[in-house]
């Protein structure tokens with residue numbers, strides 16, 4: 001299943017959440033959990049500035065869904081996100097049995113951007129979701145919004161100098 005135009009508002013919301021994270025001094029990542037009927041069930045943005053480097057939005061949504069949704073609801077749900085899940089979040093997504101993932105920018109794109117900005121390598125390798133969770137349907141990147149996400153990362157790392 002390709003990304004439909006009707007799904008773009010969810011991805012735009014992810015970019016908004018990423019911008020909110022940036023305004024709050026955090027890394028610009030945002031994610032939205034959408035149920036089978038199209039309702040937004042939960043959303044979050046990065047919160048690693050708290051000092052806990054595991055506070056990624058995709059991880060929070062996986063744990064939220066485990067607490068609030070049945071296995072069937074989780075399997076039918078979609079996680080929209082500004083950047084492809086990291087291995088930690090891909091594993092959490094698969095362990096709780098969530099459904100499809102749609103991301104704006106891939107981990108490969110993010111890695112290329114951060115390398116160009118001179119950001120030191122992350123402690124976790126930026127593997128594609130399907131290298132971690134082979135059974136999850138994954139869509140992206142979404143070209144319409146990639147430039148916006150790129151701009152947020154440039155702003156974040158330039159601010160930090």
Ligand SMILES: [Zn+2]
Nearest residue numbers: 056085086089
């Ligand atoms: Zn993550």
